Amino acid sequence: MTAGETGPMLLRVEGLTLDYPLPRERLLAPAPRFRALNAVNLHLAKGESLAVVGESGSGKSSLARTVLALERPTAGRVEMMGQDVFALPPAGLRALRRHAQMVFQDPYGSLDPRRKIGWTIAEPLDALESGVSAAERKARIAEVLDSVGLKPRDAERFPHEFSGGQRQRIAIARALITHPDLIVADEPVSALDVSVQAQVLNLFMDLRERLGLSYLFISHDLAVVRHVADRVAVMRHGEVVEEGGVESVFNAPRHPYTQALLAAVPRVGMPRRRNAGS
Amino acid sequence: MTLLSLQDLRVTIATPEGPATLLDGVSFDLAAGEQLGIVGESGCGKSMTALAVMGLLPAAARAEGHVIFEGKNLLALDEDALCQIRGRRIAMVFQEPMTALNPVKTIGDQVAEGLRWHMGLGRGEAETRAVKLLDRVGLPQPRFAPGLYPHQLSGGQRQRVVIAIALACDPAVLIADEPTTALDVTSQAEILDLLADVTAEARMALMLITHDLAVVWQNTASMLVMYAGCVVERGTTAAVFERMAHPYTRGLLAASPHALDRALPAGRRLATIPGRVPDPQHRPQGCVFAGRCSRAAPDCLPGPPAERALEDGHRVACLHPHGAELPA
Numbered sequence A: 001m002t003a004g005e006t007g008p009m010l011l012r013v014e015g016l017t018l019d020y021p022l023p024r025e026r027l028l029a030p031a032p033r034f035r036a037l038n039a040v041n042l043h044l045a046k047g048e049s050l051a052v053v054g055e056s057g058s059g060k061s062s063l064a065r066t067v068l069a070l071e072r073p074t075a076g077r078v079e080m081m082g083q084d085v086f087a088l089p090p091a092g093l094r095a096l097r098r099h100a101q102m103v104f105q106d107p108y109g110s111l112d113p114r115r116k117i118g119w120t121i122a123e124p125l126d127a128l129e130s131g132v133s134a135a136e137r138k139a140r141i142a143e144v145l146d147s148v149g150l151k152p153r154d155a156e157r158f159p160h161e162f163s164g165g166q167r168q169r170i171a172i173a174r175a176l177i178t179h180p181d182l183i184v185a186d187e188p189v190s191a192l193d194v195s196v197q198a199q200v201l202n203l204f205m206d207l208r209e210r211l212g213l214s215y216l217f218i219s220h221d222l223a224v225v226r227h228v229a230d231r232v233a234v235m236r237h238g239e240v241v242e243e244g245g246v247e248s249v250f251n252a253p254r255h256p257y258t259q260a261l262l263a264a265v266p267r268v269g270m271p272r273r274r275n276a277g278s
Numbered sequence B: 001m002t003l004l005s006l007q008d009l010r011v012t013i014a015t016p017e018g019p020a021t022l023l024d025g026v027s028f029d030l031a032a033g034e035q036l037g038i039v040g041e042s043g044c045g046k047s048m049t050a051l052a053v054m055g056l057l058p059a060a061a062r063a064e065g066h067v068i069f070e071g072k073n074l075l076a077l078d079e080d081a082l083c084q085i086r087g088r089r090i091a092m093v094f095q096e097p098m099t100a101l102n103p104v105k106t107i108g109d110q111v112a113e114g115l116r117w118h119m120g121l122g123r124g125e126a127e128t129r130a131v132k133l134l135d136r137v138g139l140p141q142p143r144f145a146p147g148l149y150p151h152q153l154s155g156g157q158r159q160r161v162v163i164a165i166a167l168a169c170d171p172a173v174l175i176a177d178e179p180t181t182a183l184d185v186t187s188q189a190e191i192l193d194l195l196a197d198v199t200a201e202a203r204m205a206l207m208l209i210t211h212d213l214a215v216v217w218q219n220t221a222s223m224l225v226m227y228a229g230c231v232v233e234r235g236t237t238a239a240v241f242e243r244m245a246h247p248y249t250r251g252l253l254a255a256s257p258h259a260l261d262r263a264l265p266a267g268r269r270l271a272t273i274p275g276r277v278p279d280p281q282h283r284p285q286g287c288v289f290a291g292r293c294s295r296a297a298p299d300c301l302p303g304p305p306a307e308r309a310l311e312d313g314h315r316v317a318c319l320h321p322h323g324a325e326l327p328a
């Protein structure tokens, strides 16, 4: 389901360019810069799910951070629900953040080991919404725990008491608590083993059907993306080199890099590598 | 010739709920130039096996059994002797690049460190070699100056730095714990080719830990499937894939998103293995997989099934293994 580019968009990214400074070669020379994003254009309609795939270092995480205004671009615009996020005053940005939450890659590093998970899950609520009563806060924690298949009493437990897949569910619960419209997920399953990966991907599909969420789903794994996205954007060297419906990109990739990416997916049963085996 | 031999390795750790057995009698041999794959779900003991070989188990853990390397039992060596081996003769690519790298040291210094410490190289020479190693792992100059810090790199680029550190001193055994999990498939192929090249050139033995069965299929000659601290199936990679005798091995393949070459029809969900790996504190008496196994029968419950041979070198710890018919 692809909405026309002119309709109301949840997210619109235009000409997004981001330069990082690199270490100086000489003390007095200007620091060289590295262009991590180069004039990226993307759009995402409400309820739609867009995957961003691409080579390591192609700028996927940089894109995710910039879309959520965690990084300031060198040029270009990010418009969320019709508002230019970099033109907003801090209060406006805070209000907008409730509608867009992030799930980070690392299910081990993204939870504070000393805090009960109820605290961690409620953190965006505490930071972004005021006037939430204690009873409502508790109910909201229970609600999101239930959404991701955990129990309300799990709020009283610590991260080390959960498996990797459960921790990733906790991270997703945290992203759901402000009732966002958009979830930006940066490699949410790549640290997980296959059976847990399947559980978490199924959860992403369920939540989308139930809550009408939109995803900006970042992954280096095409096989994963195929199951959760409507459209896919392929990035290379900071640019989007191909974009289209998931099945058309998979079945008829146009850009040579996309073709190489599809050809490189290792499969059981395909020829073994030159050095393996004896 | 066997280079590294694990014999009945048992690792237990004290926890608030009592002692937990993390590894329960793991044995295998690794020969020079051999590529061994280790697969299994999260928490089944893959990293613990690697850490035991490296002498880097958590302080609260106790190891029994033997880890024989070049005739010495590594479990009996003191820290000084281990330091001579670790990073020099046996090196490891750690699973989490963020925690393996020092955030306040440049990548050049981190790669050069082993060269200076183990090989006695001077500062300049070590830096020159470090730059060559960075280039070798796909971080060429001038883009990836040795003066960069880890936070200035992407996730995949950090993983390459960790690989450069492990390769620095030409180890005899390279343990790679999920070395390509953070990488896209083309970068993954580059890294796996690189590991294949260096292991072939130097007859380096490779222990490749991964949860991606396709990576094991394409890059290893033999493999172990681990579950809840035990090896449940082993053999040449070709033989294990041909038969997939253990129900768990088949479950792993079915749950792999790569197993499907089409998108799921709307509303369908990916296959999962029901239940989860039992905690080390709550392992059942009989077959550890019984609670999740569709072939479980009453005889699976009294005691753990012993490993038995199917055909040359292919062994399985299951009372009712699948036959040679292909996975459904």
Ligand SMILES: Nc1ncnc2c1ncn2[C@@H]1O[C@H](COP(=O)(O)OP(=O)(O)OP(=O)(O)O)[C@@H](O)[C@H]1O
Residues within 6 Å of the ligand: A020, A021, A022, A034, A035, A036, A054, A055, A056, A057, A058, A059, A060, A061, A062, A063, A220, B151, B152, B153, B154, B155, B156, B157, B182, B183, B184
């Ligand atoms: N703080 C920084 N300073 C300098 N360069 C940076 C910084 N952060 C990222 N980069 C560079 O920007 C490029 C894009 O990085 P990014 O993390 O967005 O890549 P990615 O597509 O997420 O890769 P991966 O799949 O490996 O995580 C990389 O080449 C990286 O080296």
Ligand SMILES: Nc1ncnc2c1ncn2[C@@H]1O[C@H](COP(=O)(O)OP(=O)(O)OP(=O)(O)O)[C@@H](O)[C@H]1O
Residues within 6 Å of the ligand: A164, A193, B013, B015, B022, B040, B041, B042, B043, B044, B045, B046, B047, B048, B049, B058, B095, B211, B279, B280
């Ligand atoms: N410091 C520790 N104290 C107690 N238990 C631990 C400790 N470290 C690991 N464990 C437990 O040991 C078991 C084996 O862990 P290990 O890290 O070897 O798993 P793994 O197979 O590498 O999993 P993954 O694929 O998630 O990396 C797990 O059940 C884990 O919870």
Ligand code: SF4
Residues within 6 Å of the ligand: B247, B248, B287, B288, B289, B290, B291, B293, B294, B295, B296, B297, B300, B305, B317, B318, B319, B320, B321
């Ligand atoms: S021994 Fe029994 S329970 Fe265990 S894997 Fe085999 S069939 Fe299943």
Ligand SMILES: [Mg+2]
Residues within 6 Å of the ligand: A060, A061, A062, B154, B155, B156
């Ligand atoms: Mg990234």
Ligand SMILES: [Mg+2]
Residues within 6 Å of the ligand: B046, B047, B048, B095, B177
């Ligand atoms: Mg591990």
